[in-house]
């Protein structure tokens with residue numbers, strides 16, 4: 141059985157009309173992407189992919205946010221290809237009952253996507269074109285996160301916000317070393333310098349972690365256009381307000397209220413029971 145392609149897009153204007161929502165398994169999910177106010181195009185891309193009901197428990201729902209980098213159209217090309225390639229690799233052979241654990245499958249899929257993006261785009265100008273790639277696989281009571289770059293995954297649980305990803309960026313490393321505060325990092329002139337990305341080099345080192353989810357927990361995936369504009373404190377309160385699609389809409393509006401300096405992409409998923 142083929143994977144079912146649920147939704148994958150790059151939105152330009154009129155974000156309000158373009159918030160997508162789906163329900164699959166015990167999750168309700170919404171996503172939106174906005175060009176922001178200053179950029180001439182949107183180089184972010186996202187995807188939500190769900191297999192048929194029979195494979196849902198074993199393979200889960202795949203969510204991906206990618207923020208492309210590189211001149212001309214290359215960044216946009218890289219983020220789109222990464223999302224499509226990752227989903228293709230992740231759901232490959234599920235009809236044959238491929239049974240590897242989710243952590244292994246998603247890690248393998250990230251390597252496959254890296255190879256494809258590098259061969260098709262990155263190799264042309266090695267070291268300059270690539271994309272961040274933050275993926276979450278939702279499966280009943282857990283989430284598996286795999287990522288490269290500085291697009292983030294957060295878990296919102298009982299009034300707390302927990303960052304599940306470690307920014308692979310110059311400022312992220314400075315924050316971990318204690319030489320920069322998180323607030324300083326968001327305004328730092330070198331905040332766009334990424335230390336790991338997909339498609340940039342022939343080989344990659346992917347971080348993969350699995351977490352339990354309680355009923356009512358939400359997972360937020362976002363590109364840096366959100367968290368460099370809106371404080372984490374505010375993100376944590378907006379992301380749990382109303383339905384996931386209302387949360388997506390408000391998060392993008394807030395990032396634009398604060399200047400909308402970059403493309404903004406958000407996916408909010410809630411474990412319902």
Ligand code: MG
Pocket residue numbers: 207363364365402403
């Ligand atoms: Mg960005």
